Amino acid sequence: MAQPFPVQRTCPFAPPPEYERMREQAPLVKGTLSGKDVWLVTRHAEAKQVLAGSGISTNPATPGHPSAPPDDEQVTPEERAAREKFTAGHFIDLDPPEHGRFRRLLIPEFTVRRMKELRPGIQRLADELLDDMLAKGPDADLVEAYGLALPSLVICQLLGVPYADHELFQSRTRTMISSMDDPQVRMAAAMEIHDYLDALITSMAERPGDDLFGRLITGGALSHDELVGVAFLLLVAGHETTANMIPLSALTLLRHPEQLAALRADPSGWPAAVDELLRYLSIVDWVAFDRVSTEDQEIGGQQVRKGDGIYVLGASANHDERAFERPDAFDPGRGANHHVAFGYGVHQCLGQNLARAELEIALRTLFERVPGLRVTMSDEELPAKYDGAIFGLTAMPVTW
Numbered sequence: 069m070a071q072p073f074p075v076q077r078t079c080p081f082a083p084p085p086e087y088e089r090m091r092e093q094a095p096l097v098k099g100t101l102s103g104k105d106v107w108l109v110t111r112h113a114e115a116k117q118v119l120a121g122s123g124i125s126t127n128p129a130t131p132g133h134p135s136a137p138p139d140d141e142q143v144t145p146e147e148r149a150a151r152e153k154f155t156a157g158h159f160i161d162l163d164p165p166e167h168g169r170f171r172r173l174l175i176p177e178f179t180v181r182r183m184k185e186l187r188p189g190i191q192r193l194a195d196e197l198l199d200d201m202l203a204k205g206p207d208a209d210l211v212e213a214y215g216l217a218l219p220s221l222v223i224c225q226l227l228g229v230p231y232a233d234h235e236l237f238q239s240r241t242r243t244m245i246s247s248m249d250d251p252q253v254r255m256a257a258a259m260e261i262h263d264y265l266d267a268l269i270t271s272m273a274e275r276p277g278d279d280l281f282g283r284l285i286t287g288g289a290l291s292h293d294e295l296v297g298v299a300f301l302l303l304v305a306g307h308e309t310t311a312n313m314i315p316l317s318a319l320t321l322l323r324h325p326e327q328l329a330a331l332r333a334d335p336s337g338w339p340a341a342v343d344e345l346l347r348y349l350s351i352v353d354w355v356a357f358d359r360v361s362t363e364d365q366e367i368g369g370q371q372v373r374k375g376d377g378i379y380v381l382g383a384s385a386n387h388d389e390r391a392f393e394r395p396d397a398f399d400p401g402r403g404a405n406h407h408v409a410f411g412y413g414v415h416q417c418l419g420q421n422l423a424r425a426e427l428e429i430a431l432r433t434l435f436e437r438v439p440g441l442r443v444t445m446s447d448e449e450l451p452a453k454y455d456g457a458i459f460g461l462t463a464m465p466v467t468w
């Protein structure tokens with residue numbers, strides 16, 4: 069029988085319990101999502117095979133794609149034009165070779181070296197936020213005061229988006245990625261961010277500076293709508309993901325005091341700990357990994373047909389005992405960097421070097437500067453986004 073999908077997490081730290089049974093059953097399990105049949109990829113090796121993607125498309129316009137827009141016959145020409153304008157530049161949804169046109173322009177902006185240059189600025193922002201939090205203390209909501217604020221400030225500086233407008237893009241992003249809201253409400257929230265960035269790119273184009281969008285504008289390779297789409301993707305992906313990782317990672321470390329003490333004693337362990345946190349928490353699970361097969365092929369011993377929809381279960385792949393020993397244990401020393409928390413293949417996260425730098429600086433600085441940090445709620449009481457496309461906490465009350 070097909071597995072009804074999605075299945076929810078029941079604990080902030082762990083993938084849905086059903087994933088273990090599904091992984092045992094087969095590398096590809098038949099599922100149903102909103103009445104559609106899909107393949108659910110449960111194991112690490114097959115997850116990488118699908119994400120590396122020969123004979124696989126990520127483009128929602130490809131026939132059979134599970135995120136296909138509504139049937140074209142019911143869509144007016146105006147609606148179609150609006151959709152095309154909105155999705156221009158969303159290269160996360162494009163296949164090669166179109167995808168490469170965007171990726172090649174952006175890779176130089178996100179190299180390890182470029183991210184190294186950003187580190188002193190990220191450190192300064194982390195210190196300023198903690199100065200503020202400590203001055204207002206001795207209690208705070210770590211999500212609001214630190215977890216959400218730090219990556220939002222960093223991505224705003226990188227893109228030239230005024231941080232004063234953070235309430236607009238943070239709240240609309242929350243609505244956009246929540247599965248609780250009506251699709252029209254979510255689309256309206258996305259359009260508000262889009263329109264805001266449309267106006268911003270127009271004003272940037274009048275006087276392009278020596279910054280990321282200044283260089284893209286002067287380079288002339290992207291149209292106005294494509295620039296707006298790239299800004300949309302970077303702004304949303306750049307704050308919401310890392311914002312969920314920071315508080316959840318802090319909580320995980322507080323619940324593993326021995327591992328935290330080891331990191332305090334030897335801070336050279338932080339980069340490996342960050343990768344283990346990314347694997348262990350797997351906050352981006354299946355929503356981002358929507359694909360369709362573009363040919364008849366065999367994956368994990370299963371016959372998959374052209375037009376079959378596929379979801380890779382990232383959290384299941386990252387907890388596959390075939391790839392990670394004792395996968396449900398949090399073990400910063402395990403060398404977890406073959407995880408798929410940033411995806412795999414051509415769409416592997418463009419911002420991963422930035423995310424790693426932010427997480428390392430945010431967590432190290434937090435535990436150095438607030439050594440007595442404690443959470444004032446039990447794990448069961450903490451409000452979690454079980455409904456969201458990206459997993460996280462909506463609040464994390466702390467004291468020190």
Ligand code: HEM
Pocket residue numbers: 119126159160161171223301302305306307309310313351352356357358408409410411412414415416417418419420422423
């Ligand atoms: C902990 C933080 C992050 C996580 C867990 C994460 C996760 C991911 C994942 C899983 C994908 C692949 C999606 C797919 O295969 O379809 C992805 C793609 C992407 N991410 Fe991230 N991300 C993070 C941070 C960031 C940041 C900080 C930025 C921006 C600066 C960013 C920008 C992007 C972009 C632009 C893509 C699309 C890449 C492409 O299609 O070529 N991400 N991310």
